[in-house]
Amino acid sequence: DAGVIQSPRHEVTEMGQEVTLRCKPISGHNSLFWYRQTMMRGLELLIYFNNNVPIDDSGMPEDRFSAKMPNASFSTLKIQPSEPRDSAVYFCASSPNYGYTFGSGTRLTVV
């Protein structure tokens, strides 16, 4: 099992650009979570899906953020337009309804 796979590992972009983060969950896991980690706020839940359906997106900070899960093996988190305060490490995690497995994260820097 390859675990939860996130890409890219690092992303540096200019303010105003669109950023897309990708996640491939573990096969058979029916829940997928997007988290953001910063020094100030720690690890925050942004949105989660159950069986590809978004269940709770109350953690998404602004309308600039959107997430999709078109199928059970792929999810994206998009920021458009990006701002410097979006700089953080973004984690994807998947779960078979009990316990989590996290990906290695995408470190996003917006300059």
Next chain:
Amino acid sequence: SQELEQSPQSLIVQEGKNLTINCTSSKTLYGLYWYKQKYGEGLIFLMMLQKGGEEKSHEKITAKLDEKKQQSSLHITASQPSHAGIYLCGADPTYSGGGADGLTFGKGTHLIIQP
């Protein structure tokens, strides 16, 4: 909403010494998860506790959930350089305890092991 406070925020311990990290919740803990994060990497699952008074061990790491289910402690015996990293506690805010609705995390404890 549930809040988790971890203490200490950072800890420097000499190799071979014991240490304890605490996680206190503002509400009852139905499922308490401990994770370890190496700098620049993802979170690695350590243990999950559900029952009041429950204690679990993995190698030299022991975690406990108090009887009232509002505090958990993580104890490392005879610390080694491999124990260095960030330790995070996460709580399931729902009765299920399984984390299916997302976990709330503490801000983490940074552990440094001095040789």
